[in-house]
Amino acid sequence: MTTPVLRLGPLSVRVRRRPVVVGVVLLAALVVISAVTLTTGDYPATVADVVRTVFGQGPPGLELVVTRFRLPRLLVAIGVGAALGAAGAIFQSISRNPLGSPDVIGFTTGSATGAVLVLLVFDDLQVSVAAGAVIGGLLSAVLVYLLAYRGGVQGFRLILVGLGVSTILASINTYLLSRAAVQEARLAQLWLLGSVTGRTWQHVTTLWISLAVLLPVVLTVGRKMSMLEMGDSTAQSLGIPPERTRLTLVLLGVALTAVATAAAGPIGFIALAAPQVATRLTRSAGPGLLPATITGAVLLTAADLAGQRLIPDIQLPVGLATGAVGGVYLMWLLAMQWRKNSKP
Numbered sequence: 001m002t003t004p005v006l007r008l009g010p011l012s013v014r015v016r017r018r019p020v021v022v023g024v025v026l027l028a029a030l031v032v033i034s035a036v037t038l039t040t041g042d043y044p045a046t047v048a049d050v051v052r053t054v055f056g057q058g059p060p061g062l063e064l065v066v067t068r069f070r071l072p073r074l075l076v077a078i079g080v081g082a083a084l085g086a087a088g089a090i091f092q093s094i095s096r097n098p099l100g101s102p103d104v105i106g107f108t109t110g111s112a113t114g115a116v117l118v119l120l121v122f123d124d125l126q127v128s129v130a131a132g133a134v135i136g137g138l139l140s141a142v143l144v145y146l147l148a149y150r151g152g153v154q155g156f157r158l159i160l161v162g163l164g165v166s167t168i169l170a171s172i173n174t175y176l177l178s179r180a181a182v183q184e185a186r187l188a189q190l191w192l193l194g195s196v197t198g199r200t201w202q203h204v205t206t207l208w209i210s211l212a213v214l215l216p217v218v219l220t221v222g223r224k225m226s227m228l229e230m231g232d233s234t235a236q237s238l239g240i241p242p243e244r245t246r247l248t249l250v251l252l253g254v255a256l257t258a259v260a261t262a263a264a265g266p267i268g269f270i271a272l273a274a275p276q277v278a279t280r281l282t283r284s285a286g287p288g289l290l291p292a293t294i295t296g297a298v299l300l301t302a303a304d305l306a307g308q309r310l311i312p313d314i315q316l317p318v319g320l321a322t323g324a325v326g327g328v329y330l331m332w333l334l335a336m337q338w339r340k341n342s343k344p
């Protein structure tokens with residue numbers, strides 16, 4: 001069966017049917033989860049009520065609940081999940097390893113360190129927590145990249161160096177919390193759990209403007225990822241400068257991770273699992289950026305909905321839910337890798 005080709009003027013793109021079908025199904029799942037999120041809770045409503053409310057024609061009580069609480073929370077969850085899914089796909093492709101995600105390599109921890117420093121040390125200067133998370137993520141990425149660079153960056157070395165840096169940064173976070181005042185430490189600890197509760201339209205605006213700038217660039221540069229996966233010599237013969245392209249992808253992945261961490265705190269598992277779930281669904285050779293992006297949004301919104309509804313009268317931070325599931329998933333993944341490597 002031939003692969004259809006989509007032609008847009010001088011450009012032509014091969015379109016595989018299965019990834020398109022999977023993408024449509026995932027988007028439909030995201031719409032269903034969003035509808036359930038907006039219509040259930042202490043103030044139940046119908047989809048029609050929510051639609052009228054969004055256009056300013058709903059009941060006053062529902063308008064407050066939807067536009068002030070539910071809708072900003074949902075949009076932040078979708079944006080953060082999409083950013084983490086895309087970042088995970090980038091790092092797993094660069095490292096050629098399913099463990100190559102920003103929360104494992106340490107970039108998420110670096111973003112958290114920057115935000116914790118803002119919350120605990122620079123509070124009087126009113127420095128933005130978001131700016132602290134972005135700067136912390138970028139500095140940790142530079143540190144990992146320089147330590148892992150030996151005439152180039154190899155995936156396994158990147159993961160090992162990232163794990164070491166992540167451990168050090170986690171210790172720094174713990175030390176900062178131990179030296180802080182009780183109230184400041186409590187606020188920082190709550191932020192470190194990772195949550196989309198209480199997010200406002202300011203968070204939505206900052207997050208989605210950042211994604212509108214980053215994702216088109218990521219999707220454009222990401223077309224070269226499949227060539228890098230074939231090896232540096234092959235990529236170079238095809239006119240792709242391996243190290244420069246790899247560094248560009250690392251910076252884009254870190255930027256996505258930092259933006260997501262700034263909006264919701266450090267959230268694990270999504271960047272690790274979304275690319276692999278997308279790969280299995282699409283049956284592709286590697287983590288595709290667009291399927292991983294949509295899968296990340298679906299996983300995080302589903303996890304947040306579960307955290308809101310599973311236990312009556314208790315709302316679990318989404319970071320707790322994803323962290324618990326992610327720990328089990330990571331152990332299974334390590335076991336699968338060990339079995340694969342131990343086969344003769």
